[in-house]
Amino acid sequence: MGITERKEREREEMRKLILDAAQTLFLANGYEKVSIRNIADTIEYSPATIYLYYKDKNELLYALHQRGFVKMVSEFQSLRSLSDPFERLVEMGRAYIRFAVENPELFDLMFIMTAPMDKLDKEDWVEGDQAFGLLMTIVQECMDAGIFKKHDVQATSMMIWSGIHGYTALFLRKRLGMFPECDRQPIMDEAFDLFCKTLRHGL
Amino acid sequence: MGITERKEREREEMRKLILDAAQTLFLANGYEKVSIRNIADTIEYSPATIYLYYKDKNELLYALHQRGFVKMVSEFQSLRSLSDPFERLVEMGRAYIRFAVENPELFDLMFIMTAPMDKLDKEDWVEGDQAFGLLMTIVQECMDAGIFKKHDVQATSMMIWSGIHGYTALFLRKRLGMFPECDRQPIMDEAFDLFCKTLRHGL
DNA sequence: GCAAAATACTGAACAGTGTTCATTAAGTTT
DNA sequence: AAACTTAATGAACACTGTTCAGTATTTTGC
Numbered sequence: 297m298g299i300t301e302r303k304e305r306e307r308e309e310m311r312k313l314i315l316d317a318a319q320t321l322f323l324a325n326g327y328e329k330v331s332i333r334n335i336a337d338t339i340e341y342s343p344a345t346i347y348l349y350y351k352d353k354n355e356l357l358y359a360l361h362q363r364g365f366v367k368m369v370s371e372f373q374s375l376r377s378l379s380d381p382f383e384r385l386v387e388m389g390r391a392y393i394r395f396a397v398e399n400p401e402l403f404d405l406m407f408i409m410t411a412p413m414d415k416l417d418k419e420d421w422v423e424g425d426q427a428f429g430l431l432m433t434i435v436q437e438c439m440d441a442g443i444f445k446k447h448d449v450q451a452t453s454m455m456i457w458s459g460i461h462g463y464t465a466l467f468l469r470k471r472l473g474m475f476p477e478c479d480r481q482p483i484m485d486e487a488f489d490l491f492c493k494t495l496r497h498g499l
Numbered sequence: 500m501g502i503t504e505r506k507e508r509e510r511e512e513m514r515k516l517i518l519d520a521a522q523t524l525f526l527a528n529g530y531e532k533v534s535i536r537n538i539a540d541t542i543e544y545s546p547a548t549i550y551l552y553y554k555d556k557n558e559l560l561y562a563l564h565q566r567g568f569v570k571m572v573s574e575f576q577s578l579r580s581l582s583d584p585f586e587r588l589v590e591m592g593r594a595y596i597r598f599a600v601e602n603p604e605l606f607d608l609m610f611i612m613t614a615p616m617d618k619l620d621k622e623d624w625v626e627g628d629q630a631f632g633l634l635m636t637i638v639q640e641c642m643d644a645g646i647f648k649k650h651d652v653q654a655t656s657m658m659i660w661s662g663i664h665g666y667t668a669l670f671l672r673k674r675l676g677m678f679p680e681c682d683r684q685p686i687m688d689e690a691f692d693l694f695c696k697t698l699r700h701g702l
Numbered sequence: 703g704c705a706a707a708a709t710a711c712t713g714a715a716c717a718g719t720g721t722t723c724a725t726t727a728a729g730t731t732t
Numbered sequence: 733a734a735a736c737t738t739a740a741t742g743a744a745c746a747c748t749g750t751t752c753a754g755t756a757t758t759t760t761g762c
Contacts, residue, residue, distance in 0.1 A: 421677050448689060452690075455693045458694075473627065486654035491661075496701070498700035499697050
C-alpha cells in the first residue's frame with residue numbers, strides 16, 4: 297500500500313507550497329508586513345491550515361533561514377576557481393556583502409533578526425557552521441602560504457567575519473545617516489578596501 | 500500671565516513621565532513585548548492620552564534612541580584622560596562593546612532595530628554624528644602621531660567602526676551558535692585583541 | 703461670580719495580529 | 733455501507749497600534 301507514501305509526499309508538497317508563498321511574500325514585503333492570513337490567502341487555504349504544517353510563524357522563518365544559508369553557501373562555490381588564498385578571502389568578503397545587498401531580507405533573517413533565533417540547538421547550526429568552516433579553511437591557507445602570521449584560526453576568522461559583517465549590518469539597517477546619500481557607497485568601498493589592505497599588511 | 504509657561508512645563512513633565520515609563524518597560528522586557536496599553540497602565544492614564552504627547556510608538560522609540568546616544572557619548576568622556584591616541588582608540592572600542600553588552604536594548608535601538616529609523620532627516624543624526632566625530636578625531640590623531648599611515652580619515656574611521664560593530668551585532672543577535680557557549684567570550688576577546696594588533700601593524 | 707470657550711482626557715471602536723479548537727468535510731479501512 | 737481516521741475550516745480569544753466622538757476639567761472674557 298503506497299498510500300502512506302503518497303500522504304507523506306502530499307504533506308511535503310503542502311509544506312513547500314506554504315514555504316514558497318511565505319518566501320515570496322516575506323522577501324517582497326518584509327517580515328513585519330506579512331501575516332499568516334496573507335500567506336493563507338495567496339495559497340487559498342484557511343489560516344488555521346498553516347498551523348497543521350508549521351508549528352508557528354517562527355518555524356516558517358527558520359525554514360527560510362536555512363534556505364538562505366544554502367543559497368549563500370552555493371554562491372561561495374565560485375570561489376573555488378581562485379587559486380591565491382588571499383584573493384579568495386577578499387572575494388569571499390565581496391560575495392558576503394553582495395549577498396547581503398542583493399538579498400537584504402534573507403540576510404536580515406540569517407544574521408540580524410532576533411525572531412527565529414530565540415532558542416536554537418547546535419544541530420540547527422550546520423549551515424552556518426559550514427560557511428564559517430569555509431572561512432576558516434581559507435584563513436588557514438593564508439597562514440600556510442605565509443600571507444598571514446600564525447594565529448588562532450578561529451579567532452582570526454571571527455575577527456575577519458566581524459569586520460565584514462559590520463559594514464553590511466550598518467548599511468542594511470540604515471545607520472550611515474551621517475554621510476550624505478551619494479557619499480555612502482564610495483566610503484563603504486574605500487573602507488572595505490582599507491580593511492583588506494590592513495589585513496594583508498598587519499595580520 | 501505665567502499660565503502658558505506652566506502649561507508648557509506640565510506638558511514637558513507629562514512627556515517625561517511617559518518616556519520614563521516607556522524606557523523602564525522597554526529596557527526590562529524588550530520592545531516587542533511592551534505595548535502602548537502597558538505604558539498607559541503603569542502611568543495610570545488612558546492609552547489615547549499617550550498619543551496627545553507622542554505621535555506614535557516610533558516617536559517614543561526615537562526619543563529613547565536619542566537618550567541612548569547621550570548616554571553613550573557621556574561614557575566616552577572618560578577617554579579624555581588617556582594621552583596615547585592609539586590607546587584611546589582601543590579603549591573607545593572597548594567602551595563601545597561594554598556599552599552594547601551592558602545596555603543591549605538601548606544599543607539595539609541605536610544601531611540595529613529598523614523601527615525608529617524608517618525615515619530620519621539629517622538633523623536627527625546630531626548625536627550619532629558627534630560620536631562618529633569623536634572617532635574621527637582620534638583616528639586623525641593616530642595618523643598625526645605616525646601610528647597609522649595617512650589615509651582618508653572618514654573611510655578609516657568607518658572601517659574601524661564596522662570592525663568593532665560587527666562583533667557586538669553578531670554577539671547581541673546570538674549568531675555565535677557554532678561555538679560552544681563557554682568558548683564564545685574568549686574567542687570574542689581574542690578576536691578584538693587581534694583586530695587592535697592588526698590595526699596597529701597594518702594601518 | 704458665572705457662562706462660554708479652550709484644553710485635557712477617556713471609552714469605545716476599528717482593523718489588524720498570532721494562535722487555538724470544536725466542528726465539518728473528505729478519504730481510508732474494515 | 734458503516735466505522736474510523738485524517739484534513740481543513742470558521743469562529744473565537746486575547747492581543748496589538750491607532751483614531752475619534754464625547755466627557756470632564758480648566759481658563760478666559762464679561
